Amino acid sequence: MKYTVVVGLEVHVQLLTRSKIFCGCVNRFNPDEPNTQTCPVCLGLPGSLPVMNDEAFRLSLITAMALNCQIAPFTKWDRKQYYYPDLPKGYQISQYDLPFSHDGWLEVADESGDAGGGRKIRINRAHLEEDAGKNTHDESGRGGDSRVDLNRTGTPLLEIVSEPDIRSASEAKAYLEELHLLLTYLGVSDCNMQEGSLRCDANVNLHIHGDGGTGDGGSSDGETVATPIVEVKNLNSFRAVETAIAYEAERQQQEFAQTGRKLGDPGVSKETRGWNADRNITFAQRGKEEASDYRYFPDPDLVPVTVHEEQLAAIRRELREFPAARRSRFIQDFELSAYDAAVIINQGEAFANYFEAVAQSCGDGKQAANWVTQSVLREVNERQTGISEFPIPADVLGPVLRRIVGAELTVKSGREVFDHLLSGYDDGIEPSGSRIASLIEEHGLAMTADTGEMDAAIDAAIAEHDRAVADIREGKLQAVGPLMGKVMRVLKGADAQVVRQRILDRVNET
Amino acid sequence: MLAMLIGLPFTWIVAAFSNVNSPDWPSGFFLRRQSLSSIRSTASLKSCTLVLTPMSPLTTDDIRKVAALARLKVSDDEIGRLKQQLGEILQYVHRLDNVDTSGVEPMAHAVEVTNVFRADEPRESLPREQALANAPQTDGRYFLVPPILNDQ
Numbered sequence: 273m274k275y276t277v278v279v280g281l282e283v284h285v286q287l288l289t290r291s292k293i294f295c296g297c298v299n300r301f302n303p304d305e306p307n308t309q310t311c312p313v314c315l316g317l318p319g320s321l322p323v324m325n326d327e328a329f330r331l332s333l334i335t336a337m338a339l340n341c342q343i344a345p346f347t348k349w350d351r352k353q354y355y356y357p358d359l360p361k362g363y364q365i366s367q368y369d370l371p372f373s374h375d376g377w378l379e380v381a382d383e384s385g386d387a388g389g390g391r392k393i394r395i396n397r398a399h400l401e402e403d404a405g406k407n408t409h410d411e412s413g414r415g416g417d418s419r420v421d422l423n424r425t426g427t428p429l430l431e432i433v434s435e436p437d438i439r440s441a442s443e444a445k446a447y448l449e450e451l452h453l454l455l456t457y458l459g460v461s462d463c464n465m466q467e468g469s470l471r472c473d474a475n476v477n478l479h480i481h482g483d484g485g486t487g488d489g490g491s492s493d494g495e496t497v498a499t500p501i502v503e504v505k506n507l508n509s510f511r512a513v514e515t516a517i518a519y520e521a522e523r524q525q526q527e528f529a530q531t532g533r534k535l536g537d538p539g540v541s542k543e544t545r546g547w548n549a550d551r552n553i554t555f556a557q558r559g560k561e562e563a564s565d566y567r568y569f570p571d572p573d574l575v576p577v578t579v580h581e582e583q584l585a586a587i588r589r590e591l592r593e594f595p596a597a598r599r600s601r602f603i604q605d606f607e608l609s610a611y612d613a614a615v616i617i618n619q620g621e622a623f624a625n626y627f628e629a630v631a632q633s634c635g636d637g638k639q640a641a642n643w644v645t646q647s648v649l650r651e652v653n654e655r656q657t658g659i660s661e662f663p664i665p666a667d668v669l670g671p672v673l674r675r676i677v678g679a680e681l682t683v684k685s686g687r688e689v690f691d692h693l694l695s696g697y698d699d700g701i702e703p704s705g706s707r708i709a710s711l712i713e714e715h716g717l718a719m720t721a722d723t724g725e726m727d728a729a730i731d732a733a734i735a736e737h738d739r740a741v742a743d744i745r746e747g748k749l750q751a752v753g754p755l756m757g758k759v760m761r762v763l764k765g766a767d768a769q770v771v772r773q774r775i776l777d778r779v780n781e782t
Numbered sequence: 783m784l785a786m787l788i789g790l791p792f793t794w795i796v797a798a799f800s801n802v803n804s805p806d807w808p809s810g811f812f813l814r815r816q817s818l819s820s821i822r823s824t825a826s827l828k829s830c831t832l833v834l835t836p837m838s839p840l841t842t843d844d845i846r847k848v849a850a851l852a853r854l855k856v857s858d859d860e861i862g863r864l865k866q867q868l869g870e871i872l873q874y875v876h877r878l879d880n881v882d883t884s885g886v887e888p889m890a891h892a893v894e895v896t897n898v899f900r901a902d903e904p905r906e907s908l909p910r911e912q913a914l915a916n917a918p919q920t921d922g923r924y925f926l927v928p929p930i931l932n933d934q
Contacts, residue, residue, distance in 0.1 A: 354851075
């Protein structure tokens, strides 16, 4: 059976404001002190009134613009009514028919990782709403009470709905990773999936292609049929998104093979399924008889918002380069591989800034990328620090690499300088430009450009190693080792390859 | 309990029943004076048009559905009474059908004020004892509610 997986993602992201969306309670993840961040507004007490947080709306605009969305000149908030203990008002303030933004796109890197081969996943809309509280259920099976913590109630929540443009489980993961990267770059959310700052639901179905009557599924007339749409809830890690969609595709294929049920058949409606991350399966959650009927209507407590072009222009001026654009630029300007560019960009904005400063300072993007993605990244991880606390700042590493690029230092000697700068830092010596010079001097690391000096050292070595010289002349090139060792001890900064060749030349000349 | 259903704000009841006939009705009910062009340029014009379909009499199932959505248990006696009372309310609202609204621009809000914001400044929250003070049941830290069937 040939089929295409069709996926649309609904992503909820908590915005990084100081206070909640409609009241002054602090917006902070705090499960250890339940019900300490509430007030009459977010408790839904009678007589309280919500007032929109200007920063929540501003962060929403920034995000929507970064997602290439159209910004609505007029937007309003609606009540979405349902009863659940984590929703004290009995309705969620959300946006229904006039969301503040719509029709955008996010470019996702092609699965092959090729530069420029990205796919545009269209965004249907992004709207601003309030988060609900958190229920904890009694897991003992004895039917104990559920506990409700309303600290989270009223946290500003941006819902970003994609079109069903995603075509595989791995592309869904890539989309979510790209969105995560963008939101983190923009600073609109911390996107901490463990803490629920970024949550994802997936709408999944299959388009089963006609088999022309070969009898292995699909419709016999060669047409494509669609399986019923399933919404998989609570995919709260990148891995969950990928594995749940892969599981669901397999499950729907089997179900279709058995039942032949398809989208649009009488009695077939959208199904909601949960994801069990322990068993790696999806499970049925609600039947149709419980399907929600939210009875939206405009919230009379909040006035509409109009957005003017000047406001958008001001935000546009403040927007920094987006990660996708920066990644392409790194590939283009610094001749990086798509892989290296992605590694650098994925480390976050500060790391990308560090790379860029080093690359500009040393004039060789590839050299800078090698160092930054290997030595620097390894040290940053080992030291469990951020790049901004890394002991060797970009304006010190840059000059080290500039000497390598300018053939004043070998890569090996460069590493030695790097290590000395770090160990010196640990002993209280601040890495600096002058420190580089003194390290090179102190350890004799300067590359020997003077062939006279090199030849003298080589000749001295040849004179001491008759046996090795004889072996080399007989073609046993590995015998060059002892000679190399001798010469390199004298000429510490010499390029080993150059020395080796020069020794061979001298042995054969004499 | 009956008071809970009856005592809902008027708009809620109207909204609750509106979907029985037309899912797009609630937003349409509220007219606003913003220019139509601003709506056309946004997401949906469809749901802003005024749609009031002719009333069919409420059925017992309608009442059961609305009660279930409000998580209310209603007895057969109550269903009969509610059907009549809510039917009368809807009938009353449907008198709006007689108003000629052609050429009247949709309205999203009753007051002509937009862009009311507050600065993003945290304020002190209620002490936990006060937050929990009205809860029917608590353990001193959480609100306690009857077990929610966990789908898992």
